Amino acid sequence: MIHARGLTRRFTARRRTVEAVRGIDLDVEPGQLVAFLGPNGAGKSTSLRMLTTLLPPTSGTATVAGRDVVSDPAGVRARIGYVGQRNSAGESFRVRDELVTQGRCYGLPVPVARRRADEVLGMLELEALADRRPGTLSGGQRRRLDIALGLVHRPELLFMDEPTTGLDPRGRADIWRHILRLRAEHGTTLFMSTHYLEEADSMAERVVIIDRGRIIADGTAEKLKSDLAGDRITVTCASEQDAARAAVTAERVAGPEGVGVSGTAVEIRVPHAAVALPAYLRTLEEAGVRVAAAETARPTLDDVFLALTGRTLLESDDAGHGPTAGPAGSADQDGPKDHQDHQDQNGRDGRDGRKEGWA
Numbered sequence: 168m169i170h171a172r173g174l175t176r177r178f179t180a181r182r183r184t185v186e187a188v189r190g191i192d193l194d195v196e197p198g199q200l201v202a203f204l205g206p207n208g209a210g211k212s213t214s215l216r217m218l219t220t221l222l223p224p225t226s227g228t229a230t231v232a233g234r235d236v237v238s239d240p241a242g243v244r245a246r247i248g249y250v251g252q253r254n255s256a257g258e259s260f261r262v263r264d265e266l267v268t269q270g271r272c273y274g275l276p277v278p279v280a281r282r283r284a285d286e287v288l289g290m291l292e293l294e295a296l297a298d299r300r301p302g303t304l305s306g307g308q309r310r311r312l313d314i315a316l317g318l319v320h321r322p323e324l325l326f327m328d329e330p331t332t333g334l335d336p337r338g339r340a341d342i343w344r345h346i347l348r349l350r351a352e353h354g355t356t357l358f359m360s361t362h363y364l365e366e367a368d369s370m371a372e373r374v375v376i377i378d379r380g381r382i383i384a385d386g387t388a389e390k391l392k393s394d395l396a397g398d399r400i401t402v403t404c405a406s407e408q409d410a411a412r413a414a415v416t417a418e419r420v421a422g423p424e425g426v427g428v429s430g431t432a433v434e435i436r437v438p439h440a441a442v443a444l445p446a447y448l449r450t451l452e453e454a455g456v457r458v459a460a461a462e463t464a465r466p467t468l469d470d471v472f473l474a475l476t477g478r479t480l481l482e483s484d485d486a487g488h489g490p491t492a493g494p495a496g497s498a499d500q501d502g503p504k505d506h507q508d509h510q511d512q513n514g515r516d517g518r519d520g521r522k523e524g525w526a
């Protein structure tokens with residue numbers, strides 16, 4: 168459904184060149200639900216805009232829904248839907264009429280556009296709001312309308328750029344309910360960028376992580392976490408001296424980079440905490456180290472990002488990847504891009520563990 172090779176985009180702003188996307192390769196199969204995750208300025212929107220033909224690539228190739236984004240942008244657009252970061256609906260019409268107009272823009276005859284408008288109103292549970300003006304809707308209702316607008320022409324593939332950003336937890340859960348239903352009932356391929364780690368983790372079957380314009384991880388959330396981050400054990404000792412001794416014992420298995428000490432707490436990275444913890448506690452008891460409490464935790468996607476980059480996603484936000492050195496080349500001239508504020512979940516420090524036994 169999506170096949171990209173070496174997709175690259177440079178921008179020139181104020182005589183400096185920014186490499187927003189640096190040669191990404193990507194293959195997405197029909198029916199997949201892919202979360203595209205990365206910090207502010209990582210290159211998510213730029214990638215989406217190239218794949219949706221809103222922006223020509225500087226170099227590289229991509230076919231989307233079987234059509235080339237450069238040589239057949241109209242063919243791509245006819246087969247995909249795109250929900251951008253900003254509201255798509257205007258203020259001139261009522262909700263139903265906005266949808267009919269959108270259908271007409273895709274070349275649907277009036278009766279078909281009307282039928283499709285009613286269908287998507289039903290799919291997104293917007294029937295009761297059909298005669299309201301978009302400006303009177305709540306944030307969550309507007310996002311649902313944006314998604315409905317992206318679906319009027321029955322696309323095989325829907326791109327969504329941070330569809331839940333700015334919504335409260337209830338609004339986000341509601342959007343997700345609709346996204347998952349869309350996929351279950353219509354088999355639509357969904358490719359969406361998000362800032363919310365827990366959403367990517369629990370909802371998407373595949374997570375693609377982009378950082379500084381490059382794809383740095385791609386797989387199921389579970390696989391990325393077990394391959395790259397490892398579980399976390401936290402042992403709280405009776406004193407700082409006990410913690411220091413517990414850390415030395417842990418380092419024999421997890422290595423110095425797999426162990427962190429903070430006051431009386433020792434944090435250790437291991438592949439399988441539930442297996443490793445009993446053996447570790449036995450070893451500490453035999454050594455006379457006094458332990459007050461112990462707990463295990465599964466890694467988060469932020470732990471994956473940390474293991475790959477040495478930074479957390481929150482630390483990385485707004486860091487961007489800056490301009491490349493040297494004068495502006497032949498890249499297109501574009502205005503600067505505003506970035507919205509985003510919330511993020513943040514993980515803790517630590518690195519991947521290596522072994523499991525303390526014997």
Ligand SMILES: Nc1ncnc2c1ncn2[C@@H]1O[C@H](COP(=O)(O)OP(=O)(O)OP(=O)(O)O)[C@@H](O)[C@H]1O
Nearest residue numbers: 178180187207208209210211212213487501502504
């Ligand atoms: N039109 C533009 N002109 C100049 N630089 C741009 C333009 N659009 C994006 N950039 C720069 O390209 C980089 C990637 O931006 P992009 O919007 O793709 O990131 P993002 O991952 O979508 O970020 P966010 O999550 O904040 O939307 C950033 O450094 C950004 O400032």
